[in-house]
Amino acid sequence: MFSGFSLFPTQASTLAPEIDNLYLGVILITAFFAIVVVVCVTYFAIKYRDHTGDKIGAPITGSVPLELGWSLIPFVIAIGIFVWASIVFFHIVRAPDQTLEIYSTGKRWMWRFQHIDGQREINELHVPVGRAVRVVFTSEDVLHDLFIPAFRVKADAVPGRYSAIWFEPTRVGEYHLFCAEYCGTRHSGMIGTVYVMEAADYQAWASGGGATAGGTLVQRGEGLFTQLACVTCHLPDGTGRGPSLAGVYGSQVTLESGETVTADESYLRESILMSQAKTVKGYEHIMPTFQGLINEDGVAALIEYIKSLQAGGNRVASAQ
Amino acid sequence: METIVYEEPTTYLNHQHSVASWLLTYDHKRIGILYLIVVTFAFFLGGIFATLIRLELATPAGDLFSADVYNRMFTMHGVTMVFFVLVPAVPAVLGNFVMPLMIGAKDVAFPKLNLLSWYVFTIGFIFTVASMILGGVDTGWTFYTPYSSQGSESNVLLTGIGVFITGFSSILTGVNFMVTIHRMRAPGMTWFRLPLFIWALYSTALVMVLGTPVIAITLLMLVLERGLHLGIFDPRLGGDPVLFQHLFWFYSHPAVYIMILPPMGVISEVIACFSRKNVFGYSFVAFSSLAIAVFGFLVWAHHLFVAGISPYSALIFSFLSFAVAIPSAVKTFNWTATLYEGAIWWKTPMMFAFGFLGLFLIGGLTGLFLASLGLDVHLTDTYFVVAHFHYIMVGGAIMGYFAGLHYWWPKITGRMYNDTLGKLAALLIFVGFNLTFGPQFILGYLGMPRRYHVYPPEFQVLNVLSSAGASILAVGYVLPALYFLYSLKFGAEAGANPWKATGLEWTTQSPPLPENFRTTPVVTEGAYAYSKREMRVA
Numbered sequence: 021m022f023s024g025f026s027l028f029p030t031q032a033s034t035l036a037p038e039i040d041n042l043y044l045g046v047i048l049i050t051a052f053f054a055i056v057v058v059v060c061v062t063y064f065a066i067k068y069r070d071h072t073g074d075k076i077g078a079p080i081t082g083s084v085p086l087e088l089g090w091s092l093i094p095f096v097i098a099i100g101i102f103v104w105a106s107i108v109f110f111h112i113v114r115a116p117d118q119t120l121e122i123y124s125t126g127k128r129w130m131w132r133f134q135h136i137d138g139q140r141e142i143n144e145l146h147v148p149v150g151r152a153v154r155v156v157f158t159s160e161d162v163l164h165d166l167f168i169p170a171f172r173v174k175a176d177a178v179p180g181r182y183s184a185i186w187f188e189p190t191r192v193g194e195y196h197l198f199c200a201e202y203c204g205t206r207h208s209g210m211i212g213t214v215y216v217m218e219a220a221d222y223q224a225w226a227s228g229g230g231a232t233a234g235g236t237l238v239q240r241g242e243g244l245f246t247q248l249a250c251v252t253c254h255l256p257d258g259t260g261r262g263p264s265l266a267g268v269y270g271s272q273v274t275l276e277s278g279e280t281v282t283a284d285e286s287y288l289r290e291s292i293l294m295s296q297a298k299t300v301k302g303y304e305h306i307m308p309t310f311q312g313l314i315n316e317d318g319v320a321a322l323i324e325y326i327k328s329l330q331a332g333g334n335r336v337a338s339a340q
Numbered sequence: 341m342e343t344i345v346y347e348e349p350t351t352y353l354n355h356q357h358s359v360a361s362w363l364l365t366y367d368h369k370r371i372g373i374l375y376l377i378v379v380t381f382a383f384f385l386g387g388i389f390a391t392l393i394r395l396e397l398a399t400p401a402g403d404l405f406s407a408d409v410y411n412r413m414f415t416m417h418g419v420t421m422v423f424f425v426l427v428p429a430v431p432a433v434l435g436n437f438v439m440p441l442m443i444g445a446k447d448v449a450f451p452k453l454n455l456l457s458w459y460v461f462t463i464g465f466i467f468t469v470a471s472m473i474l475g476g477v478d479t480g481w482t483f484y485t486p487y488s489s490q491g492s493e494s495n496v497l498l499t500g501i502g503v504f505i506t507g508f509s510s511i512l513t514g515v516n517f518m519v520t521i522h523r524m525r526a527p528g529m530t531w532f533r534l535p536l537f538i539w540a541l542y543s544t545a546l547v548m549v550l551g552t553p554v555i556a557i558t559l560l561m562l563v564l565e566r567g568l569h570l571g572i573f574d575p576r577l578g579g580d581p582v583l584f585q586h587l588f589w590f591y592s593h594p595a596v597y598i599m600i601l602p603p604m605g606v607i608s609e610v611i612a613c614f615s616r617k618n619v620f621g622y623s624f625v626a627f628s629s630l631a632i633a634v635f636g637f638l639v640w641a642h643h644l645f646v647a648g649i650s651p652y653s654a655l656i657f658s659f660l661s662f663a664v665a666i667p668s669a670v671k672t673f674n675w676t677a678t679l680y681e682g683a684i685w686w687k688t689p690m691m692f693a694f695g696f697l698g699l700f701l702i703g704g705l706t707g708l709f710l711a712s713l714g715l716d717v718h719l720t721d722t723y724f725v726v727a728h729f730h731y732i733m734v735g736g737a738i739m740g741y742f743a744g745l746h747y748w749w750p751k752i753t754g755r756m757y758n759d760t761l762g763k764l765a766a767l768l769i770f771v772g773f774n775l776t777f778g779p780q781f782i783l784g785y786l787g788m789p790r791r792y793h794v795y796p797p798e799f800q801v802l803n804v805l806s807s808a809g810a811s812i813l814a815v816g817y818v819l820p821a822l823y824f825l826y827s828l829k830f831g832a833e834a835g836a837n838p839w840k841a842t843g844l845e846w847t848t849q850s851p852p853l854p855e856n857f858r859t860t861p862v863v864t865e866g867a868y869a870y871s872k873r874e875m876r877v878a
């Protein structure tokens with residue numbers, strides 16, 4: 021029962037120390053206030069105790085300077101915590117530019133992961149140490165939440181849209197992976213293990229064992245792109261009925277409504293599954309909806325393929 | 341020889357005896373008692389679920405119940421405790437009983453509406469209990485879509501309807517209280533002579549009236565979505581599952597204040613009485629209640645920081661959540677300052693008030709952790725949150741409710757309970773509570789997610805501590821039931837004012853007359869004028 025018992029979770033990502041420092045900082049600040057109040061209450065309760073119930077307290081009604089003091093000082097301190105915590109938050113939600121992308125889908129009650137190299141795994145996630153990893157994920161049914169305590173990151177998996185977490189593992193080892201959003205019967209069984217490996221071990225794992233039989237994610241995406249006849253409209257030189265998809269990833273797309281949006285994974289996903297939602301300026305809305313025709317794994321492959329198409333129509337090696 | 345017949349004084353309890361005289365009463369005091377009965381029943385029901393949950397969690401494996409049973413249990417624990425205990429406990433039980441007495445009124449503004457509120461509440465509760473008997477519901481008390489609208493195979497409809505109905509009793513009570521406080525105050529009872537409990541009830545009524553319709557609509561949408569597949573929350577039909585969370589928390593965050601503001605009001609009363617002093621900074625305490633009620637409506641999205649809202653809106657909601665903590669801090673400092681140079685009488689209600697201060701302090705301060713964006717990502721949906729809101733809801737609200745119950749019990753029943761046992765109960769609850777929920781903060785930071793039926797073995801030590809604490813807590817909660825019941829028959833006569841307190845409710849006999857006061861009282865001084873008066877010894 022005591023094996024593995026600890027009071028503090030392992031720090032296994034670059035974010036973890038930052039969050040732990042914030043945690044300790046807030047503990048110190050709040051403990052200070054807690055101690056002041058507890059000491060005062062205890063001291064007054066004992067010092068001014070009256071056993072008879074017949075005495076009367078001093079006729080004190082209040083003090084405006086004191087009220088202002090104990091409103092403003094905590095307020096200023098609260099703003100301090102707010103700023104510190106918000107800075108940390110933006111480190112958590114803003115992934116660095118170069119990340120290793122992994123796609124994942126939550127489904128009652130398991131997590132599926134797809135690596136760029138084509139490896140797929142369930143309830144296990146292999147990642148290299150010292151490399152920023154970004155997990156892009158969604159849900160196929162209800163809400164889930166991908167939570168890795170050792171990395172101090174989590175985000176809800178919401179059906180119909182992509183969420184992402186990023187982390188840079190700092191320590192080789194095995195860590196828990198939990199579903200943190202209640203999802204029904206076996207919610208507490210929707211757990212897994214993150215294996216942080218040396219970079220070389222990860223390379224060997226990712227390319228080994230016949231796992232890449234279906235090809236890399238990009239190759240699979242390319243296959244689907246032809247199979248689903250995307251190629252007939254999306255010609256690389258832009259002369260087709262649809263816009264060229266080369267270089268679209270990460271670019272600013274102007275929509276029919278005049279709005280501009282950044283073409284991130286969520287946008288690409290929506291363009292494929294719910295093309296009616298947004299229409300690119302200058303094009304007619306003729307693209308069919310692929311909802312129900314491709315599964316989440318297929319969508320991920322298509323997106324990786326589109327991402328690999330760089331401006332000018334040249335293919336580049338995927339995000340590696 | 342002549343036999344002397346001692347005539348028992350007429351009270352609201354003995355002037356009519358039939359069951360109908362209770363079930364058809366318009367008397368706010370009797371309605372308060374009716375609420376007390378239902379709320380107490382709900383509290384024990386919710387408590388049984390809690391006990392079973394803690395029993396299951398004593399070991400990492402799911403050895404006592406199946407996953408489905410466990411999931412139903414924590415859901416029904418939450419639903420019962422939130423909607424049928426925490427929301428009604430202080431306003432509907434204590435507020436109903438003492439509010440008109442405290443402002444010198446004969447009754448609330450709309451006595452019939454008041455009775456209707458109780459019926460609506462009870463019918464809602466019957467629906468909910470029926471849904472439990474028919475197999476229960478397993479969505480969590482938060483009813484998140486799309487699990488509740490498509491995934492769950494449990495009685496979501498029936499429970500949803502039950503909670504929906506109950507909401508109307510909140511709205512009616514809120515309206516009734518607001519009008520009563522505006523229109524029914526005794527001559528001389530100006531706004532700034534009102535006891536702070538009345539200010540708290542007024543602020544609460546505001547939230548009840550403005551917030552409850554939103555949860556009602558939300559639950560209605562859920563019921564329609566589940567029944568008719570309208571596609572409001574279903575992404576495949578163009579709906580948005582996260583919309584539900586916005587709507588749900590738009591009510592349910594302010595609902596936290598429905599649960600905590602009235603107990604805060606109770607604490608002001610109790611601390612003033614047992615320190616024999618004015619509440620320090622009366623108007624700051626009064627207005628902080630209003631500030632909390634208003635700002636409480638602007639922070640709902642702090643429950644959605646990892647649900648995919650934009651990081652910039654997260655910034656705003658985080659900031660506002662810090663801001664809303666300030667009025668609570670102000671109250672805490674004022675209560676502490678009230679003790680300074682008081683004449684502190686250590687009676688049971690005061691012990692509960694001390695307990696409240698300690699637990700609410702921890703609950704409030706740990707709220708700052710969750711308002712901190714960078715920490716919330718790690719902490720949300722873990723046991724840290726479970727611990728935090730139990731410190732507020734149980735440590736704060738229930739402790740305050742018990743303080744109030746012990747404070748006004750002599751007024752309600754005319755009898756004294758055993759003070760030593762009362763203090764023992766307060767101590768057991770305080771110790772048991774900290775042992776139950778303290779370890780859960782650590783569990784949460786370690787990463788144990790909430791609503792887990794089975795968990796990794798390294799979390800067992802802390803879970804065992806928590807379960808052990810829960811058993812102490814259970815004893816602490818059962819004890820008052822025993823000595824309260826005992827006091828009904830064997831307790832010493834309380835007299836009109838056993839605590840030698842100020843306040844109009846203490847000027848009338850205990851238990852009060854059916855019409856509260858023989859003549860309408862006239863108020864000439866502020867609420868806690870201890871220093872101005874000769875001690876009237878009852």
Ligand SMILES: [Cu+2]
Nearest residue numbers: 199201203207
């Ligand atoms: Cu889950």
Ligand SMILES: [Cu+2]
Nearest residue numbers: 593640642643
């Ligand atoms: Cu909230």
